[in-house]
Amino acid sequence: MGIRGAMSDRPHVAYVGDGGNYHVAKWLPALVRAGIRVTLISYDEPDTPLPGVAFSKLPGRVLPRPSYLDYLRSSRFLRRVLEAGQCDVLMGSYATHYGFLAARTGFTPFIMQTWTGDLSVYPFKWPKRLWFGPVVRYGLRRADLITTDGKALLEIGRGLYPEIASRMVATRWGIDTSSVDQGRPDPDLDPFFVVTAPRGLQHWYQPELVLESMQALLGDRDDVFVIVLTLAHERSANVQQMLDQLAAHPRARVVDRFLDQKEMADIWCNTDVVVSIPHADGVSESILEAAYAGATPVLSDIPSNRSLVDDGMCAKVLSDDTVSGLVRTINLILEKASDTTSDTMSASATTSGTHNREWVAANATVDGTADQLAELIRALAVEKRGDRTR
Secondary structure (H helix, E strand, C coil): CCCCCCCCCCCEEEEECCCCCHHHHHHHHHHHHCCCEEEEEECCCCCCCCCCEEEEECCCCCCCCCCHHHHHHCHHHHHHHHHHHCCCEEEEECCCCHHHHHHCCCCCCEEEECCHHHHHHHHHHCCCHHHHHHHHHHHHHHCCEEEECCHHHHHHHHHHCHHHHHHEEECCCCECHHHHCCCCCCCCCCCCEEEEECCCCCHHHCHHHHHHHHHHHHHHCCCEEEEEECCCCCCCHHHHHHHHHHHCCCCEEEECCCCCHHHHHHHHHCCCEEEECCCCCCCCHHHHHHHHCCCEEEECCCHHHHHHHHCCCCCEECCCCCHHHHHHHHHHHHHHHECCCCCCECHHHHHHHHHHHHHHHHHCEHHHHHHHHHHHHHHHHHHHHHHHHC
16 A cells, blocks of 8 residues: 655655656656655756656757757766755656666666657667667666556566566556546537547557548448547648548547647547557557546557456457448447437446446556555665665
């Protein structure tokens, strides 16, 4: 059990990561609530102060965005910050950059926070893999503990890096359920089944397949409303043309910007089916949020998605990765959700939504994961303090 809110025996963690990342803005205050003192160390200050989190800025960058020259030259400065801050535990986020910088300090105990891309994609399949491979292994070998985004990545990581398998642990970073609970129904959407594609336009999310399927679904049914979130990603001319066609449809909405948490909560409150079919990905927080709000996910058959279903989430795993296959899968969900004798949702659909809400609350909340990580941090801090007294 955690000691949420306790003021005694609070280990001090220096978290080296992207201060402008919205995940960081959510996770670090959760660690504070779990009883951990946290200092964020980054090139970029958060847009707004994070409750309870101190901040230390890394020295000026050579380029507008951090480069490997920055990550190499900042290690001495970071060592001085760590010494002055009397930190108990160092945590580096993402093995290919901030985690690499943290590893270069030689500070111990050191936790490396890894994600699907930096553990299993960039070192093996990326054009710069000859650089990323050694960088990732360097950091992993110096870590006392390596966290992975869920059980699927844990299994993948242990297979790819057997020499450090015993130091890996799964921590499924979850969602802030209270923010999802703030969503408001849209009366204009009430007559429709709402299908939302929230993952953006990066090529690994298969935007062409998703957009063509949404057009086909609108042609098949007059009781469907489609929402597509682009996340303001770059796109090809072909994808832009498909977006323009979809945006012109009276039962479609294309949102071409990044939404804040309140706006996302409104989207989830009105969504019946959420589509996420990437070629490779970690555990998607958007899927967890949509499932908590009662939507049924349609997921590609990749390890991270499969692990959600294996652990108990109600979802449909796409077996036919084509337009007809995706449309058919969504139609099956909507047919089961329709009661042919009334305008109400069927009992099976209601049960599925309730189950997913309860499952996420029990298995995938940010506070639950923060409690888990806090216990790991305390164990490392106690071990370190014990070494000092011997």
